[in-house]
Amino acid sequence: MSLAEPRLIRAGSDRAALSGATTRRRKPFRTRAYKVFRAVALIVVVAAFIAPLVWMFLASLKTNVDIYDASKTLVFSPTTANYETVLGRNNYLSFVFNSFWVAFASTVLSLIIGIPAAYSMSRFAMRRSALVVLMARIIPGVSLLVPWYYVFSNLSMVGGYSVLILSHMFVALPLIVYILMSYYDSMPLELEEAARVDGLTHIGAFLKVTLPLSVGGIATASILAFIFSWNNFMFALVLSGADTKTLPVAIFNFVAYASIDWGGLMAASVVVTIPIMVIALFTQKYIVSGLTAGATKG
Structure with a gap:
């Protein structure tokens, strides 16, 4: 070197x-x-x-005068008069019950129909039926309001709970089927085959094996369907009656031809928003896990 x-x-x-x-x-x-x-x-x-x-x-928490005053955006004298108007004088508790009942009933009925439908479409490759479900998700609901009103008015159903529940199911049911189809597609067939080897039928394997494993997807679909029904304004505006108004329609009462009661409108909006925020806060893990299950399983 x-x-x-x-x-x-x-x-x-x-x-x-x-x-x-x-x-x-x-x-x-x-x-x-x-x-x-x-x-x-x-x-x-x-x-x-x-x-x-x-x-x-x-x-x-402001009066209408304070809302229009830019100098009182953050510093103002709070008042509960708007909430007293919403919860007391306008009987909003009945509207809360109407919204809850319609959302709960439409979600439960959609789950009863949608769970076996999604399982059948997934396991037996019913692609044409899946295409119909996808088309139902794409069709805007406003295009169906006039035919619905004509049919339901002839059946003397307009203004009742049943027409609201059926109209909300039109959107909730395809949503539930669409979510659960991808969930069942990601689940291995070997689990059901092993259950059938042990003596169970197709229905028994579904009820005892597949259904318990799909709780996350069912929770996701039901939560999203409930939130849609709770927030829906268009169907309830046309098809509800004086005794079946839901919260989104009741909020519209604060909008008059000549003026808008902004304080009452905001208080009513808070009443509508808080239950959904609480539900989303405590169920976010189910929503995230259910929506990502099809991409992470299989």
Whole structure:
């Protein structure tokens, strides 16, 4: 070995060490920049969603004069008169019951029909039926309001609970079938085959094996169907009666031809929003797990 070779080796090692140090310095900088960008983006997104809710809640504690006064956006004298009007004088508790009953009944009936329908379409490859379900999801509900009103009025059903429940099932049922089909597609057939080897029929294997394993998907579909029915305005506006008004329709009473009672409107909106926010808060893990099950299982 010549005397120049050790020098070359040391020079090469020094360059490698210098390059490694530069890379290490550059990597933490990129990591910090990414973390800062992610935090800023998260704050912007959360603020965009929360700001309208905060404004709605604050406006529900103001008078109409304070709502129009920009100087009292955050500093004002709160009042509960709007909630007293909503919960007391306008009998909103009955509207809450109407919304809950229609949403609960339409969701339960849709589950009773949709669970076996989704299982049959998934296990027996009923693609044409699945296409019909997909078309029902695509068709806008407003295009059916006039035929529905004509048919149900001739049957003397307009204004009752049954017509509201049936109209909400038109959207809830395809939603439940669409979610559960992908859920059942992701479940292995070997579990049901093993159950049939043990002596169970197709229905027995479904009831004792597949159905308990699909609780997450059923919870997801039922929660989304309930939320849709609770928030629905269009069907209830046309098909409900004076005694069957739901909360979204009752809120519309605060909008008059010449003026809008913004304080009462915001208080009523808070009453509508709080139950759904509570449900979504306590059931978010079921919604996320159910919606991602088809992509992570199988």
